[in-house]
Amino acid sequence: REKLLEIKDLKKHFKLDRKNVLKAVDGITFDIYKGETFGLVGESGCGKSTAGRAIMRLYSATEGKIEFGGEDVHQAKSKKMLKEFNRSMQMIFQDPYASLNPRMTIKDIIAEGIDIHALIQSPKERTARINQLLEIVGLNKDHGNRYPHEFSGGQRQRIGIARALAVSPEFIVADEPISALDVSIQAQVVNLLKRLQREHGLTYLFIAHDLSMVKHISDRVGVMYLGKMAEIAKSDELYHEPLHPYTQALISAIPIANPRIERSRERIILEGDVPSPVNPPSGCSFRTRCPLAMDVCAKVEPTWQEYKEEHWVACHVYDENYNAEHKARENQK
Ligand code: SF4
Numbered sequence: 001r002e003k004l005l006e007i008k009d010l011k012k013h014f015k016l017d018r019k020n021v022l023k024a025v026d027g028i029t030f031d032i033y034k035g036e037t038f039g040l041v042g043e044s045g046c047g048k049s050t051a052g053r054a055i056m057r058l059y060s061a062t063e064g065k066i067e068f069g070g071e072d073v074h075q076a077k078s079k080k081m082l083k084e085f086n087r088s089m090q091m092i093f094q095d096p097y098a099s100l101n102p103r104m105t106i107k108d109i110i111a112e113g114i115d116i117h118a119l120i121q122s123p124k125e126r127t128a129r130i131n132q133l134l135e136i137v138g139l140n141k142d143h144g145n146r147y148p149h150e151f152s153g154g155q156r157q158r159i160g161i162a163r164a165l166a167v168s169p170e171f172i173v174a175d176e177p178i179s180a181l182d183v184s185i186q187a188q189v190v191n192l193l194k195r196l197q198r199e200h201g202l203t204y205l206f207i208a209h210d211l212s213m214v215k216h217i218s219d220r221v222g223v224m225y226l227g228k229m230a231e232i233a234k235s236d237e238l239y240h241e242p243l244h245p246y247t248q249a250l251i252s253a254i255p256i257a258n259p260r261i262e263r264s265r266e267r268i269i270l271e272g273d274v275p276s277p278v279n280p281p282s283g284c285s286f287r288t289r290c291p292l293a294m295d296v297c298a299k300v301e302p303t304w305q306e307y308k309e310e311h312w313v314a315c316h317v318y319d320e321n322y323n324a325e326h327k328a329r330e331n332q333k
Pocket residue numbers: 244245246284285286287288290291292293294297302314315316317
């Protein structure tokens with residue numbers, strides 16, 4: 001498999017005042033393969049949107065590196081390459097209304113990228129392309145002359161998708177694209193995204209706060225907690241064999257569709273709230289809520305390791321050097 005994106009020890013810190021720094025993203029490393037959907041999940045404030053925005057260069061990185069097709073996105077070597085990043089990486093937003101200019105017609109919104117990148121010269125071709133895009137996303141050409149407020153949430157998201165698609169991107173960051181939509185509309189938009197992925201060979205970074213939402217969409221899933229990556233695995237493996245105590249808790253909270261067939265899981269209730277990313281706990285940032293926390297967890301940050309093939313985790317329970325304490329306690333039970 002070909003890597004399309006390589007994110008290496010990415011950090012995005014925001015200076016709040018002279019003393020305080022918000023460590024929104026605090027050192028995450030992962031790859032996104034060409035043609036896959038990588039789901040990125042975690043509670044609000046865990047840094048997943050910030051990570052998505054740093055990858056899109058809407059934020060500069062505080063530290064670390066993001067490579068797209070082997071090229072550093074924050075260090076474009078030429079204007080041409082910068083334009084190429086701008087075209088081939090697109091974003092779909094959570095609130096399609098806020099991201100659509102209310103004073104622009106739908107056709108001009110959709111054609112914005114086409115115009116910026118001068119992808120089409122003749123007005124006739126431009127109109128044909130807009131109509132084609134409207135059709136691809138399930139709207140019709142009469143919609144082109146209207147304004148964003150005339151559309152429903154689901155239709156607006158379709159417009160946002162058409163706008164992203166207009167410049168024939170390779171990679172799309174979808175930041176909670178269905179969270180604001182009615183449940184009845186969510187599946188339609190997901191199906192549209194899936195179809196477009198097949199037909200256009202797209203790669204997605206699909207950001208969501210809810211694990212059950214990314215379950216069916218994603219090939220692989222990354223779970224973030226307090227600015228760090230807790231675990232990454234293939235979607236199925238993550239659901240059936242979660243390693244990290246945080247992932248285990250998230251999965252235990254997903255309602256079971258058919259309790260008569262599926263083995264019941266014990267619900268793991270996490271104590272307390274997510275600590276502030278301004279003052280994260282020492283050692284493992286999850287330790288204040290972790291049911292398995294050991295002494296070492298307060299002192300040493302767990303390393304990010306590939307514990308099983310293509311299954312990454314950061315937790316001392318899986319760390320040869322430190323899991324003796326965990327094992328000893330398990331044996332006492
Ligand atoms: Fe829990 Fe320790 Fe693992 Fe962190 S390192 S998740 S506190 S067991």
